[in-house]
Amino acid sequence: MTRTNLLALLALGTMAALAAFSQADALQSTKAVKQISVTIIITPSPAPVVMHRSAPVDAPPTHSVAVAPAIMELVADPFGGPLLLASSGSVWDVPPSGLMIAQAITAQPTPVPVRFNAKPDPNAAYFRIIPHTSVLNVPYGTTTFACVFEIFTHYTTAHSLADWAWGTTNTAQAGTYPMQNNPTTSYLSWAVPDLAATFHAYANAGSPGEKTWSGLAGQTQQHCVDLTIVVPNSQPPDPTPPYYNATAQYTLIVS
Amino acid sequence: MMRTLIAAAAALLMTATPAFAAGTPTYGSARINYKVLPSVKAQIIPNYMSGFGPQGGTGSGSNPAPGPAAVLNGGTVDFGNVVVGFQYLYKYAAQVNVQTNDSAGFVVYAEGATDLNGSNPVPTPATFPLAQTLFWLVNNSGNTPFSPAASFNRTLGTPIGANGLNGIDYSGTGGVPSAGSAVWSSPTSGNLSQGFDYQLRLSGSTPISQFDVYIVYTVVGN
Numbered sequence: 001m002t003r004t005n006l007l008a009l010l011a012l013g014t015m016a017a018l019a020a021f022s023q024a025d026a027l028q029s030t031k032a033v034k035q036i037s038v039t040i041i042i043t044p045s046p047a048p049v050v051m052h053r054s055a056p057v058d059a060p061p062t063h064s065v066a067v068a069p070a071i072m073e074l075v076a077d078p079f080g081g082p083l084l085l086a087s088s089g090s091v092w093d094v095p096p097s098g099l100m101i102a103q104a105i106t107a108q109p110t111p112v113p114v115r116f117n118a119k120p121d122p123n124a125a126y127f128r129i130i131p132h133t134s135v136l137n138v139p140y141g142t143t144t145f146a147c148v149f150e151i152f153t154h155y156t157t158a159h160s161l162a163d164w165a166w167g168t169t170n171t172a173q174a175g176t177y178p179m180q181n182n183p184t185t186s187y188l189s190w191a192v193p194d195l196a197a198t199f200h201a202y203a204n205a206g207s208p209g210e211k212t213w214s215g216l217a218g219q220t221q222q223h224c225v226d227l228t229i230v231v232p233n234s235q236p237p238d239p240t241p242p243y244y245n246a247t248a249q250y251t252l253i254v255s
Numbered sequence: 256m257m258r259t260l261i262a263a264a265a266a267l268l269m270t271a272t273p274a275f276a277a278g279t280p281t282y283g284s285a286r287i288n289y290k291v292l293p294s295v296k297a298q299i300i301p302n303y304m305s306g307f308g309p310q311g312g313t314g315s316g317s318n319p320a321p322g323p324a325a326v327l328n329g330g331t332v333d334f335g336n337v338v339v340g341f342q343y344l345y346k347y348a349a350q351v352n353v354q355t356n357d358s359a360g361f362v363v364y365a366e367g368a369t370d371l372n373g374s375n376p377v378p379t380p381a382t383f384p385l386a387q388t389l390f391w392l393v394n395n396s397g398n399t400p401f402s403p404a405a406s407f408n409r410t411l412g413t414p415i416g417a418n419g420l421n422g423i424d425y426s427g428t429g430g431v432p433s434a435g436s437a438v439w440s441s442p443t444s445g446n447l448s449q450g451f452d453y454q455l456r457l458s459g460s461t462p463i464s465q466f467d468v469y470i471v472y473t474v475v476g477n
Contacts, residue, residue: 033314034340037401037456105357105476106431107297108422111368111469112349114389114453115324116334118461121341122316128459129340134387134406166401241405241438242392 030208031159031252032123035166036149039135040178040229040244042237127252128152130222140231146193147224151212151250154220159254163190164209165202166247177235178246179204187230188246194223208251293357297474301325301332303350303450309334311343311400319343332453332470340459342400348391348453351439351472354446359477363439363449364432365391366410366473368419371466378462385409385468387456391438394450404454407470408436419469432473442477 121128130150136143153161165179165186175181178188182205189199195213203209215221238244302308308321315338322333332348355361367389370382390404411428415421425431439449 035313035342035401037342039403039406105293105295105355107295107353107474109297109299109472109474111419111422111471112299112301113324113331113467113469114334115322115331115465115467116455117322117336117465118457118463119317119336119338120463121339121459124340124459130460131458134456167399242403243405245401245403247401 029254031155031254032127033249033251034127034129035247035249036129036131037245037247038133038148038227040246041135041137041239042231042235042244043137043139043239044237123252126153126155127250129250136227136229138229138231140233140235142228142230144226144228146226148227150222150224152220152222153213153215153252155215155217155252155254157217157255158215159252160214161212162208162210162251162253163203163212164207164249164251165204166249168202168204168206170205175204177244178229182206187232188248189228189230190248191226191228192223193226199226199228202248207249208253209249212250293355293359293476295353295355295357295361295474295476297354297363297472298352299472300328300350300352302327302330302347304347307345307347309337309343309345309455312338312341313400315341334455337455337457339457339461339463341457343455343457344398344400344402345453345455346398347394348451349470349472350448350450351474352446352448353441353474355444355474355476357476358444360441360443361474361476362437364436364473364475365407365438365470366412366423366432366436367407368410368414368423368469368471370409371468372418373462373464373466375465376463378464383462383466388458388461389468389470390454390456391451392454393439394452398452400454402454405438408433410436410471414469418467419471423471423473425473431475438472 128151130152131148132150133145133148136145136148151161153159165188168175168179168181168186170182173181174184179186179202182203184204186202186204189201190212191197191199192213200210213221213223302321302325305327307327308325309319312319317336317338319337320335322331322335324331325333325335332345334343334345337343351363353361353363367385370385371388373381373383386406386408389407391407392398392402392404395402410419410423411433412423412425413427415424423432438451441447
């Protein structure tokens, strides 16, 4: 009888706990989402060079070689003799002869007008991203950038901020550099030095990702986000557009 | 065709004039050799394909739509109303068509004639940086507001006309745009086209205003 009561009590407790947590989950909602993109330009760095002293080698024996007189004259005076113009008619845009004037051939069509009407963000009072560095020029290896952007959060009730490597998911496909797809670890990591010095690889297994920070009811926070990026030797450089790109999505979740 | 006519006229003059003078017509021919200098021509078509316009702004609470100045095969690349702090992709923004007989090909450069000019209301300051706000990327069906893209930059040349309405004068900067503004190149001659999408990344510090800018394309033969 006692055992039966104990089991019943345990089951009741489990049910109550489940109900409470489920209700808490249900009360949470996404208040706002925002994305931040950074351009990553991999600039090849010179490989370290170590000079080795070469082993002494005996000089090869010299031999006399008969040279034609014309070649000897050319060696003695490379610019002597009649003026020669090396050319191949098919290679030149215009075969060279007579008067030629070097000129840039250009065309500039009518410009393209671009317009947009910037409207205020209705959620700006609760959630803002303030970018500071939009382009990360990185060498191979590991590089850390301080305060690449700041995030502002505020809400009247308890809330949290989550981050996710935009567009990533949990899949066998490795994804694109630098965010990749889970279970491949992202090459881009973040830290909020105001809260902790630890860097976390961006969550890349789906939205909303991992918790960046939490806030109490009515709490206002604005923190810098540092980024660390790893460029493995296997990653090709991207000296020309469109370059590598990393987009992180931040979600404000309120209770 | 013009060269053919000139050649025919020259031939006529060289042969016919003495004949008329003598009163007896005679006929002959003259061979004229001429060289063709490289030439480059180009046209830009904004909103060059049906389906043009902005997309994105996920989470902003509004759906983007082309502004009234955008029309098919012309007009303005008009993103319409966009929300500060969000990113947008403008499909089929501009198509560059190049015709050249230059066997060495060409390079196409694109720069902003100015920074973004604010109006209605006029912000303080009146301009906002073009760099890292407006981007370009080669048209592709898989493009998104977050696809890798390269930023347009304000030119070092001199805008011609109001805000660069008539282009950019590069005479003070070596005659050509900066190398970093190259957007497309071809190693061969021909009649070639390339479509571009634009991307708008509005930081939280973008003022509330209507912004305009002229993007100037310059084609230079190699």
